[in-house]
Amino acid sequence: MRESLTILAVLVVLALTAALVGPYFVDWSAQRSLLEAKLSEALGTPVRVGGAIDLRLLPSPRLSVGQVSTGSPGREAPVFAADKVRLELAVAGLVRGDFVFTDATFEGLRAKVSLADRGRLALPEKSILAQHKLQFDKLAVRRGTLTVDTGVGAPSYVLENVALDAQASSLLGPFKGTGSAHILGRQIAFRFSTGAVERERLRLKLLIDEAVGVPRTELDGALLFPRADASGSAKPIGYEGTVVVSGTIGSSGAAAPTPWRLSGNVTADFQKAVLDGLDLHVGAEERQMSASVTGEIDLGAAPEARLSLAAKQLDLDRLLGGDGPARPLDVVALLGPAFAAPAPGGELALPLRLDCAIGLVSLGGEPVTDVAMSLSVKPREPIVGRLEATAPGRSHLVADGTLETGAAAAFKGRIELATRDNPRLAAWLGHDDPAVAAAIAAYLPFKSVDFTANAEISGVG
Secondary structure (H helix, E strand, O other), X not given: OHHHHHHHHHHHHHHHHHHHHOOOOOOHHHHHHHHHHHHHHHHOOOEEEOOOEEEEOOOOOEEEEEEEEEOOOOOOOOEEEEEEEEEEEOHHHHHOOOEEEEEEEEEOOEEEEEEOHHHOEOOOOOOHHHHOOEEEEEEEEEEEEEEEEOOOOOOEEEEEEEEEEEEEOOOOOOEEEXXXXXXXXXXXXXXXXXXXXXXXXXEEEEEEOOEOOEOEEEEEEEEEOOOOOOOOOOOOOEEEEEEEEEEEEOOOOOOOOEEEEEXXXXXXXXXXXXXXXXXXXXXXXXXXXXXXXXXXXXXXXXXXXXXXXXXXEEEHHHHHOOOOOOOHHHHHHHHHHHHHOOOHHHHOOOOEEEEEEEEEEEEOOEEEEEEEEEEEEOOOOOEEEEEEEEEOOOEEEEEEEEEEOOOXXXXXXXXXXXXXXXXXXXXXHHXXXXXXXXXXXXXXXXXXXXXXXXXXXXXXX
């Protein structure tokens, strides 16, 4: 934000400085080339003013400029453009040599920030504002677009339809504000506050509100702006601190949605994010189950999230919240709405690889042990997964294949089942429902069962 404010504010600083020492009536549009030359010299990057220029000194200095743009199309410096810029200064601040903007509004703002090698920010080195104090009491952006070019071969991040209302005590902060933006197919609303930049760190608190397809996200940490060392190399701009992500898992019928919460430490930059020992909690507090999550999110040329979930024990009977042990087949019913929803790959911001290892799952009043699951979810593709577990009746189950989601949810793949006590397995699956056990016995009327089959199972028949 500091660099953005510097580039945008320098225009009005120069214009108002000239106006205060010149005649009251000036045809600023006729002085366009002179103004562009002075601004370009001051910023060290080309500046163009294509629209009307209007400046009023009374009752307070006000400047309105149309079609402003700075920077070159290359990767040498940030590029800023706006359909219209309106700024108003407090007279009292000018007497002290300070520039206090009581109103700064940028309509149709378009900003592009390019990162140099390893995620460092390329900025113009010159700024005439270093000797002045700049303060923004009201900073507004309407219909804004921010593009972050992360490097050759890596994807750009684009925030569209940005609306922002903010304040800045100086170019070094503190900053605070609220706003909304459209990113990765989702509309988000956010609010933030920061400290001042100290020792290449900017303390940050950021809250993204929960919305459709967007979990509530809280960041409490610091943005890092490392300086280059003697060799000219530097670590990339990054974030380190805590993250808390929370939401609900939808439920069919009258049952209330199940809350979940993921929290822990994160270290991130524009190339990757490292998740270090996050805690996952699912369910209401009185029947909550917990697991630990670690992993990395690669944000480079081939973005992908790789996560590992581990737990010694999960009590699904308690999570489902019934008076007694849950029927194992109820778990399938619980997952039904998720499979009937649009394909997860189409909703995810990037491909996901998830590995789960759970020592013991309590389900149906019986232990299910050595549960291992792996999933690969990619946009607009079926889920590829594998599930392995040891169930009651000395039973071992392996399912390996693809899962189509949506209205025609279906599994296609290989199923292996080996059980030494099929009646007990059937009784466990049915749990107080003799009809289920009878149906399994009719299809598999054997004490022991050992088979491998290619199967297609569809939720629509």
